Amino acid sequence: MFTSTTFDILWQRDVQLLFLDGLRVTLELFALSAVAAYALGALLAALHFAGAFCSGLVQAFVGYHRNVPAIVQLMVWYFGVPQAFPASWTGWTDAHLSGFFYAVVALSLNAAAYISEDLRSGFRAVSHGQYEAARALGLGYVATLKLVLMPQAARAALPALVNQALSLFKATSLAMAIGVADVMYIARQVDGATYATFASYLVPTVLYLICTLTLMACGSWLHTRLSAR
Amino acid sequence: MKRLISAILFGLLMAGTASADQLADIKARNTLVCGVFGDLVPLGFEDPATRKPVGFDVDICSEIAGSLGVKLQISTVSVAARIPAVSAGRVDVVAAALGYTPERAKQIDFSSAYYQTPIPVLVKKDGPYRTFADLRGKKVSAIRASTPELFARQTLKNTEIITFDDGPAAYLALQQNKVQGMAISQGAAVGFRNRSEGSIVFMNEVLHWEPECIGVKKGETALLEAVNRALDKLESSGRLQQIWDKWFGPETEYKLTRERKVTSLAQFQSE
Amino acid sequence: MLDILERFGLSLLIGQFPHGPLGGIALTLAMSATALVLAFPLAILVALAREATWRPVRRAAAVYVYAVRGIPLLLLIFWAYFVLPLLTGLDAPASVTVVAALVVYQGAYLGEAIRGAIRALPPGQAEAARALGLGYWRTIYWVILPQALFNCLPSIVNQFILLVKDTSLAYIVGAHEATFAATQINAQLLTKPLQVYVILAGIYFLLCYTLSRLSRMLERRVVRRRARPAASQPSFSEASA
Numbered sequence: 001m002f003t004s005t006t007f008d009i010l011w012q013r014d015v016q017l018l019f020l021d022g023l024r025v026t027l028e029l030f031a032l033s034a035v036a037a038y039a040l041g042a043l044l045a046a047l048h049f050a051g052a053f054c055s056g057l058v059q060a061f062v063g064y065h066r067n068v069p070a071i072v073q074l075m076v077w078y079f080g081v082p083q084a085f086p087a088s089w090t091g092w093t094d095a096h097l098s099g100f101f102y103a104v105v106a107l108s109l110n111a112a113a114y115i116s117e118d119l120r121s122g123f124r125a126v127s128h129g130q131y132e133a134a135r136a137l138g139l140g141y142v143a144t145l146k147l148v149l150m151p152q153a154a155r156a157a158l159p160a161l162v163n164q165a166l167s168l169f170k171a172t173s174l175a176m177a178i179g180v181a182d183v184m185y186i187a188r189q190v191d192g193a194t195y196a197t198f199a200s201y202l203v204p205t206v207l208y209l210i211c212t213l214t215l216m217a218c219g220s221w222l223h224t225r226l227s228a229r
Numbered sequence: 230m231k232r233l234i235s236a237i238l239f240g241l242l243m244a245g246t247a248s249a250d251q252l253a254d255i256k257a258r259n260t261l262v263c264g265v266f267g268d269l270v271p272l273g274f275e276d277p278a279t280r281k282p283v284g285f286d287v288d289i290c291s292e293i294a295g296s297l298g299v300k301l302q303i304s305t306v307s308v309a310a311r312i313p314a315v316s317a318g319r320v321d322v323v324a325a326a327l328g329y330t331p332e333r334a335k336q337i338d339f340s341s342a343y344y345q346t347p348i349p350v351l352v353k354k355d356g357p358y359r360t361f362a363d364l365r366g367k368k369v370s371a372i373r374a375s376t377p378e379l380f381a382r383q384t385l386k387n388t389e390i391i392t393f394d395d396g397p398a399a400y401l402a403l404q405q406n407k408v409q410g411m412a413i414s415q416g417a418a419v420g421f422r423n424r425s426e427g428s429i430v431f432m433n434e435v436l437h438w439e440p441e442c443i444g445v446k447k448g449e450t451a452l453l454e455a456v457n458r459a460l461d462k463l464e465s466s467g468r469l470q471q472i473w474d475k476w477f478g479p480e481t482e483y484k485l486t487r488e489r490k491v492t493s494l495a496q497f498q499s500e
Numbered sequence: 501m502l503d504i505l506e507r508f509g510l511s512l513l514i515g516q517f518p519h520g521p522l523g524g525i526a527l528t529l530a531m532s533a534t535a536l537v538l539a540f541p542l543a544i545l546v547a548l549a550r551e552a553t554w555r556p557v558r559r560a561a562a563v564y565v566y567a568v569r570g571i572p573l574l575l576l577i578f579w580a581y582f583v584l585p586l587l588t589g590l591d592a593p594a595s596v597t598v599v600a601a602l603v604v605y606q607g608a609y610l611g612e613a614i615r616g617a618i619r620a621l622p623p624g625q626a627e628a629a630r631a632l633g634l635g636y637w638r639t640i641y642w643v644i645l646p647q648a649l650f651n652c653l654p655s656i657v658n659q660f661i662l663l664v665k666d667t668s669l670a671y672i673v674g675a676h677e678a679t680f681a682a683t684q685i686n687a688q689l690l691t692k693p694l695q696v697y698v699i700l701a702g703i704y705f706l707l708c709y710t711l712s713r714l715s716r717m718l719e720r721r722v723v724r725r726r727a728r729p730a731a732s733q734p735s736f737s738e739a740s741a
Binding site: 079082084097098177178179181183185188191192193195197 | 309312313334335337368370372374379391392393394398401404405407427
């Protein structure tokens with residue numbers, strides 16, 4: 001029992017390297033998913049204005065991703081989707097892509113759904129006059145969206161968007177269930193090999209706290225900068 | 230005189246608390262809590278028709294409970310949680326393809342080995358991998374914190390080992406070509422191979438021959454002796470062979486022979 | 501897929517009960533409900549502590565909220581399941597430890613929701629209560645909390661929906677809820693993960709979608725009630741009678 005609470009493993013070089021690798025994977029997962037999620041989320045939010053059918057599709061997409069747990073979404077992607085495609089297609093994807101790819105896909109789609117909803121609320125906060133003025137100035141439909149409405153919606157929805165970034169960062173921990181060697185996976189691996197349970201789970205706790213507090217600080221910095229106007 | 234009495238009292242107190250006798254507890258509550266797998270055929274799994282836990286290890290547990298004269302309560306454990314479960318006292322004993330390693334022996338106590346299995350690697354039948362050298366630079370799946378993972382890392386030096394939380398996930402990864410091999414203990418391996426409809430086969434080499442034992446909390450000598458006595462009795466009465474044949478024998482899909490009978494720990498501790 | 505539902509439907513619904521512990525969807529709902537009920541008092545305490553006048557209390561509550569919100573729920577579950585028994589010597593089945601982790605988690609999130617609702621109340625409420633001579637705790641209990649809790653009722657239902665989704669993580673530590681039941685079915689079938697996991701997704705979708713409709717209904721009633729002019733609110737007419 002005593003061995004389970006020792007911290008000796010923390011001073012071992014190979015364990016430290018393992019955790020650093022895990023941190024790198026976590027950050028890569030987060031960065032790629034975030035870029036894809038915000039881009040897709042903006043696109044989905046914009047699609048709401050493209051007619052009833054598009055809006056309905058987006059609503060179905062959002063409805064699925066908000067009502068199904070993220071881990072189940074991950075499992076559907078990683079285990080379920082390859083079954084649906086013939087071996088010739090999946091041969092290439094399985095040989096070259098792996099848990100990491102599916103994790104990015106699942107996490108970014110999940111986050112995009114929430115982001116699009118936040119942006120939608122943001123749109124509601126932008127007064128209709130902005131849209132009318134932009135059109136009066138001769139801006140096309142897409143240009144209006146891109147240059148006038150979206151930035152304002154994003155600014156209105158900033159706290160929610162920052163929260164989504166936080167959620168996405170924490171959600172990367174779920175990728176450990178599909179074999180992605182992120183910080184959580186490494187923690188379990190180290191625990192399994194050394195039985196130093198307390199130390200193994202202390203490291204990811206500290207790492208996550210550092211990263212999320214940094215994210216929160218960035219968020220509030222963004223907030224003060226953008227609402228100074 | 231006073232110091233002598235207090236020393237005796239102190240000694241009695243410590244003796245009482247030092248080894249809270251788990252065997253006595255088990256007899257007092259008339260139940261043996263046994264940790265087995267919940268999702269690994271044929272060791273421990275849920276019978277879809279009756280929704281009861283069944284399997285080789287379930288039967289072994291019920292025999293041990295019977296020999297202790299108590300009722301059996303099955304508690305499912307995941308591979309990674311076997312040792313923590315018995316250390317924390319969540320289960321009294323764990324019978325779940327628990328391989329003996331000196332590392333693990335520091336955490337918990339092991340009974341005699343009630344069977345020994347090779348640890349094979351499964352691969353796709355129509356793949357090019359036949360020997361371990363072929364797996365260089367490739368990926369092999371295993372269950373997290375299992376001995377197949379340990380031996381895979383030791384033996385397959387240039388292969389990436391990807392661990393999953395449960396057997397079916399590791400198997401699916403192989404079936405969907407996300408990995409090129411799967412390292413898992415013999416019993417479960419045969420189960421997966423037989424249900425793979427011919428697409429999965431064994432490699433020619435095995436990673437290790439491993440004694441599988443029952444796990445007991447460290448220091449519970451009375452319980453350990455009772456379990457070892459039960460295992461010896463099972464062996465000598467032939468009942469262990471019967472249970473083996475029921476799940477792995479010639480009548481089943483596995484047709485495995487049980488090499489090496491119940492072996493006491495001392496015999497392979499020096500290996 | 502229908503044959504999977506037929507064969508394993510009962511297992512998905514209630515797990516191994518009565519041959520074993522309760523499982524499946526029944527356990528999912530039981531865990532979520534228990535976690536919400538237990539998190540409630542904790543959340544109220546956290547909300548009050550965050551608004552307290554005494555700085556150490558405010559600081560402590562803020563640390564709690566930031567710490568819990570800063571780590572993934574999965575990590576919290578691992579702490580509760582693996583580390584806590586080592587430190588305290590207590591052992592509990594997986595579902596109990598997961599509920600404990602969820603209570604700690606929701607204590608922070610629900611606490612923030614209640615705190616938001618308290619802050620959104622017109623300050624006149626608290627002032628009037630003090631003017632009438634009600635002490636701090638009386639004010640909280642009779643004036644502030646009833647209104648705040650009513651106003652954040654939709655949030656509370658939303659947190660319940662989140663809880664239902666969060667219980668899906670419990671399968672990793674072996675609790676027999678719906679996701680675990682699905683992995684067990686997967687272990688039986690082996691070649692049909694798509695069907696099994698699509699069914700699982702469908703189950704969660706039905707559960708959560710129904711609950712979110714309920715939440716929207718509640719939200720409409722709350723909005724209607726809040727829109728009513730203050731003079732007709734009962735708590736005041738009683739106090740001045």
